[in-house]
Amino acid sequence: MLLHGRGITPEGKVDLAARLGHLEGIRWIVPGGDIRSWYPNRFWDPVESNEPYLTQAVDLCHEALIEASEDGRLAPEKLAVAGFSQGACIALEYGLRHPGCCRMLIVLTGGLMGPPGTAWRTAGDKSLHGVRVFLTGSDADEWIPESNTRESARVLEKLGAEVILRIYKGRPHIVCDEELAEVRAFLGHALTQHFLIQE
Numbered sequence: 001m002l003l004h005g006r007g008i009t010p011e012g013k014v015d016l017a018a019r020l021g022h023l024e025g026i027r028w029i030v031p032g033g034d035i036r037s038w039y040p041n042r043f044w045d046p047v048e049s050n051e052p053y054l055t056q057a058v059d060l061c062h063e064a065l066i067e068a069s070e071d072g073r074l075a076p077e078k079l080a081v082a083g084f085s086q087g088a089c090i091a092l093e094y095g096l097r098h099p100g101c102c103r104m105l106i107v108l109t110g111g112l113m114g115p116p117g118t119a120w121r122t123a124g125d126k127s128l129h130g131v132r133v134f135l136t137g138s139d140a141d142e143w144i145p146e147s148n149t150r151e152s153a154r155v156l157e158k159l160g161a162e163v164i165l166r167i168y169k170g171r172p173h174i175v176c177d178e179e180l181a182e183v184r185a186f187l188g189h190a191l192t193q194h195f196l197i198q199e
Contacts, residue, residue: 001065002030003087006037016084019180023187031064043089044148047114054093054113061094065101082106084175085143089113099126104190106183107135108175111148112155120155128161134186135163136179138171
């Protein structure tokens with residue numbers, strides 16, 4: 001499942017998948033319809049300030065992932081949630097609220113929802129053991145500070161996830177070619193492990 005950033009048109013939502021190129025065995029789904037923003041405020045604001053939109057976004061994603069899984073026929077190991085910017089933050093929030101429903105999170109410039117120092121927990125205090133996370137950020141991104149990205153990585157690891165963290169020097173608020181190459185490698189590794197990823 002691929003989640004767009006703030007302000008993206010419906011047509012633009014498939015651009016990232018197109019830039020990733022064809023990866024045999026992977027099918028992308030792009031939920032959201034005409035939604036241009038998943039939540040109204042900044043991701044580091046109190047979670048309550050982004051409700052009920054945040055919960056609605058996570059619920060929409062869950063419905064889409066259940067449909068993509070063919071109502072549970074495909075195991076969590078074969079499912080992933082990927083996103084950029086706001087979509088990356090939603091991907092992380094989904095991972096916390098629905099631990100174990102997918103085993104891969106691709107977080108392209110995002111952070112955990114809530115102010116720095118939040119006591120982040122998963123629903124039911126479940127472990128994220130077995131979840132692989134590819135998390136990126138930049139030291140020059142005005143929307144997602146590097147400190148938030150690094151804090152998110154530490155929290156996810158503490159919750160049991162296997163995290164690959166990449167901080168790109170001087171990269172603006174975009175998905176760069178180097179990131180795309182690493183995402184392809186991340187997904188390619190999953191395919192070599194005989195995973196069929198429904199995104």
